[in-house]
Amino acid sequence: MTKKKKQNFRRKLFTKSRLIILNEDTFEERFSFKLNMMNVFVTFTLGGIFLILITTFIIAFTPLREFIPGYSSSELKRNATELAIKSDSLETALRKNEAYIKGIQKVLRGELEYAKFNKDSILAEKEETPDVDMKVTDEEIKLREEVAKIEKESSEKPRDKNKKDKK
DSSP states (O other): OOHHHHHHHHHHHHHOEEEEEEEETTTOOEEEEEEEHHHHHHHHHHHHHHHHHHHHHHOOOSSSGGSTTTTTOHHHHHHHHHHHHHHHHHHHHHHHHHHHHHHHHHHHHHHGGGGGOOHHEEEEEEEHOOOOOOOOOOHHHHHHHHHHHHHHHHHHHHHHHHHHHHH
């Protein structure tokens, strides 16, 4: 753009105009605004951004999000969790049954004496100990402190009785 066109454009943006709302029957002026193109542009831009934000929040934080592809429903998540738990317990049962069948096969092949064979001993051999988090939690520390405090108080009370008896 040339310098003259830029100045013309700026002048149009900031030239004041009046918007008047009239009553059609009486031509009575209801209200009027002094506007320029820049004010109109800014107002519509901010209104559009506000509308987009409100729509986004409504969709993101209400159950409407379940109707949008890519968002999973809470029921679907709950079902997936239940199925994961069931499949884990089925895997454990399958491992136990496989260990039991292998033990029976050993007995049938004569590799194991029948008198020493029972289901519990085989399962005890094959059972895996789960990884347990052995770190001390804040609740355990508080409980230990309370127990120590109670033990300290109870150990001090009999001494007080002994002191009274000696006097």
